[in-house]
Amino acid sequence: MGREIRRVPPDWEHPKEENYRTGRPEYKPLFDQPFREAAEEWHRDYMAWADGTHPDAAEHKADHPYYWMWNGCPPDENFYRPDWPEESRTAFQVYQNVSEGSPVSPVFATEAELKAWLMADPDWHLSDAAADSFIKSAWAPSMIISGGRLAMAEQVHEVFVAEKKATK
Numbered sequence: 001m002g003r004e005i006r007r008v009p010p011d012w013e014h015p016k017e018e019n020y021r022t023g024r025p026e027y028k029p030l031f032d033q034p035f036r037e038a039a040e041e042w043h044r045d046y047m048a049w050a051d052g053t054h055p056d057a058a059e060h061k062a063d064h065p066y067y068w069m070w071n072g073c074p075p076d077e078n079f080y081r082p083d084w085p086e087e088s089r090t091a092f093q094v095y096q097n098v099s100e101g102s103p104v105s106p107v108f109a110t111e112a113e114l115k116a117w118l119m120a121d122p123d124w125h126l127s128d129a130a131a132d133s134f135i136k137s138a139w140a141p142s143m144i145i146s147g148g149r150l151a152m153a154e155q156v157h158e159v160f161v162a163e164k165k166a167t168k
Contacts, residue, residue: 001098002156005114005138006032007089014093014103029100034083038075045071094118098142111135130157 016025031038048054049067056070064070079100092114094105105121108114118124118131126134134140140156151159 002096002139002141002143003104003134004032004095004097004101004140005135006093006095006101008091008093008107009084009088010091010107010109012091012093012107027102029079029102030081031079031100032095032097033080035075035077035080036083038080039077042071042074046074127158133157 014030015028017028018024019026045054046067049057049061049070052058052061054067060070068074090109092108092111093103094114095101096104105114105117108117115128115131115135118126118134119128134157137157143150143152144156144159145151146159149159
C-alpha cells in the first residue's frame with residue numbers, strides 16, 4: 001500500500017462518483033487490472049478450491065468449505081479499470097493504492113513531465129535522484145521508519161537515496 005505509477009492512455013480521465021456522505025464528486029477507486037482478468041483469476045482459484053488443487057485448500061478448506069469464505073466474493077466490475085489495449089497505455093499517472101486506487105497526480109505524456117511535477121509539486125518536492133528512484137521503481141510504500149525517522153510515501157525515495165549514499 002502506498003503510491004504507484006500507473007500506465008494510462010494519454011486522454012484518460014479517471015471516473016468520479018458522488019460521495020454518499022458529502023454529495024461531492026470524488027475519484028472512484030479502481031484496481032489497476034481489467035475486470036475480465038480479475039474475474040478469470042477468481043474463477044480459476046474457485047475451481048481449484050472446489051477440486052482441492054488450490055495451494056491453500058489442504059490447510060484451510062475444512063474451516064472454509066467454499067472459496068468465497070476464504071477469499072471473498074467474486075470481483076465487482078465497478079472497481080476495475082477499462083481493458084485498454086497495452087499499446088494505448090503510453091502516459092503516466094501517480095495513484096494511491098491504499099484503497100483500490102485513485103489518482104494523486106495529473107496524467108503525464110512522458111516520464112520527464114512526471115519527474116518535473118514530482119520535483120515541483122509542494123506535496124512531493126522530490127530531489128532529482130529521488131524522483132528518478134520513484135520513477136524507476138514505480139512504487140513507494142505508504143510510510144517507512146528508517147534510522148528513527150518516519151517517512152511518508154512522498155518522502156520514501158529521499159530516504160532510499162540518502163541511505164544509498166551513506167552505504168557507499
